[in-house]
Amino acid sequence: MASSSRPSVEVVVAVDAAQPFDVVVERLRAAGLEVTQTLPVVGTIVGLAQTSALDRLAGVDGASAVERSAEYQLPPPESEVQ
């Protein structure tokens, strides 16, 4: 896909177990996901996408859930509570 700006957010996609995993990967690519990891063991695809593409990805046949990746941050190592 031609795109003038780089994909900006990490996205995690749950794949419907009843659908062929590799086929869903290709559908997501076609819908604008730059796939970075395919994890068939857990039925999940990780990738990068424009925020504007999230609705389109959620509509892909075989994508049972599409979420923006959450960020996790531990407190500093010197903290008493971690």
Place this chain on the structure above:
Amino acid sequence: MVQARETAGALTGRYLVLLPEDDHEAGMNLLQETAQVEVLSSVGIEAASDPEASHGVFYESLGVAVLPAPPPERIEALGIAAADASQPILAVEPERVLVAISAPAVVGPPWQDDASETWGMHATGLHPTGFDGSGVRVAILDTGIDLGHADFAGRPIVTESFVPGEAVDDGNGHGTHCAGIACGTRTPATEPRYGAASAAALHVGKVLSNRGRGGDGGIIAGISWALEHRCDVISMSLGAPQQFGAPHSPVYEQIAQRALARGTVIFAAAGNDNQRAAGIPAPVGRPANCPSIFAVAAIDGRAEVADFSNESDPNGGTAAQVDIAGPGVDVHSSWPRPTDYRSISGTSMATPFVAGIAALHAQATGLRGSALARAVIGSAASLTPLSPADVGSGLVQAP
């Protein structure tokens, strides 16, 4: 508070009823009609673990209802329903004693570290147990591990880093601390002893950077790696704060269901966002708020819930509930050299405690997946009068 042990295997008089995963509601309706007893969800009630309660309690994340001593004809009727494949009751069995619920307290609280063992080992019955996690695989998904630490050097540890540009070596400390709590050696270079499953096959997946930062992509890749390595228990001392009423992640829920189906139980930290003293509550974080991921709260050496330990979300459905508690205040464990050892607090510490003890239950019972989770959660020591909304079924206990 925490009661004495009794012979394992004795019957409590209560009954466990397993309902179908995909239709709890139909199962609950049939159960209440057949047993003629009210059954409440474990979420949002004050005394789910009260042994004197006249109502039943349903633990949705396990799909299991606990009934208070039903009369024999009701048990028989439940058995008939369970034998009928078309009915939404899958199994009925008597509850067995792992920790007695009526005897007076014999050992603590309060618990304290002594020269040979940490307070958490006393509180969870790790000292007398003969189990060490042999044959069980435990994965710690965190900031990595100090492989050269005296207490880990020479031990076979399976490692992988999912942090771009960083090796599995722990430049933070958090991961080494958590790995020590879950799987630390029986004979540390410097006492006291602090690890639960000293002979478990330790797997360390680095999913958080040396700066303690990570994202779902790396964490999920770590879970996938742990499943590929057939780990029985996964410990995740990480979480993102949530608002009350926020939905759980369907992506993580699907992953956790697949893990359970493969025989792998995931424990995750409930989170440290609560400010109880200040009256500012916080619910279980992501991803521990998923129904199929087991959320761990933190208690201290006086058997009180930690001020920071997140609580169940009464508006979050069955998902956002605390499932069990572990020692999580002033927990002594390994830290990267040259510090070697540190004592810190958090649901991050309580989680590997529960995961390590789960490995002992896996070794002791041969159970895996949902059945293992049920055994671990069901054998916790009651922390009444603390609310199940804060501590789930109670304090984890070694088999």
